[in-house]
Amino acid sequence: MITTKNDKVKILYVEDDDITRENAIEYLENYFVNIYEAKDGLEALKKFEQINPDIIITDIQMPKVDGLEFIKSVRQKNKEVQVIVITAFSHKEYLLKAIELQLVKYLMKPIKENELKDALELCVNNLKNSSTNIIKLNESSVFDKYNHTLLINDKLIKLRIKETDLLTLLLNNKDRYVTYEEIENYVWKDFPMTKDALKTLVKYLKQKISKDIISNQNGVGYKINV
Incomplete structure (x- = not known):
């Protein structure tokens, strides 16, 4: 359980809606010190190269490069990063593509804080217990x-x-x-x-x-x- 601020894990949050992103960052700051943000998949790819995050939280529908294409590019370079996908869509097509990308969680909008926190705790535990x-x-x-x-x-x-x-x-x-x-x-x-x-x-x-x-x-x- 996350009880104190984690200063070891780096989180990259990707969302094109400014208000949604700002609210999410404010919530994440309750539990994590190192939080980075991007407003689309292209910016997210650049941030990924720069900071090498431990956890990625990303929307699917975004301009320039969508969330699934972004994660697909990430997976070509890093198999260990923990990924949480957030979307307003439940189409089978998206779900099938997401499964191939080794996601920790696939969360539906509107996000419930307890669901996001549970997903983050799972990510942190995976990182702690990874033999790699x-x-x-x-x-x-x-x-x-x-x-x-x-x-x-x-x-x-x-x-x-x-x-x-x-x-x-x-x-x-x-x-x-x-x-x-x-x-x-x-x-x-x-x-x-x-x-x-x-x-x-x-x-x-x-x-x-x-x-x-x-x-x-x-x-x-x-x-x-x-």
Whole structure:
């Protein structure tokens, strides 16, 4: 049960109606610290790339890119993100498409607060209990993505915020090189990133884990080797 504000989970709320979105954000702020919003599927795709959310709540009928197409694009990159779809439609066509996208819940408008809260609690529990949260980096190092903790030889190693964010981003995309732009958006957020600052950050992580944990492809980006 959600009783205190959660500061670990990032939520992306997608809704084209301004009043509905504002009311929902106000409700979510009772339980979560990190809430982001988008007014259509196209903006949502950009926000998804920038923040790498843990939970997505999206409407279906939206301009530019609808909710199901947005989630379909998300699923091509991230199989673990928790998704709640909200819609005023109960057409069989939508339901069948939604099933294929591994949704946590399919909620009908008007949304009841208790139903949304129950769905969010399910999402948070799924994140907490997911075996994919515990990542073995090497023989002596383990990283817990949900709790943001690094253990080396069973000893807790303190990570700075940017170190945690970079490690999480690389692990979420461990099958490819993460571009400099993606790293800047996710780790530096609204501030500019320099190549020297990124190199220093990578150096600190390597010192704490191992020198071979992260590799660089010049002109492309960084990749984690796990």
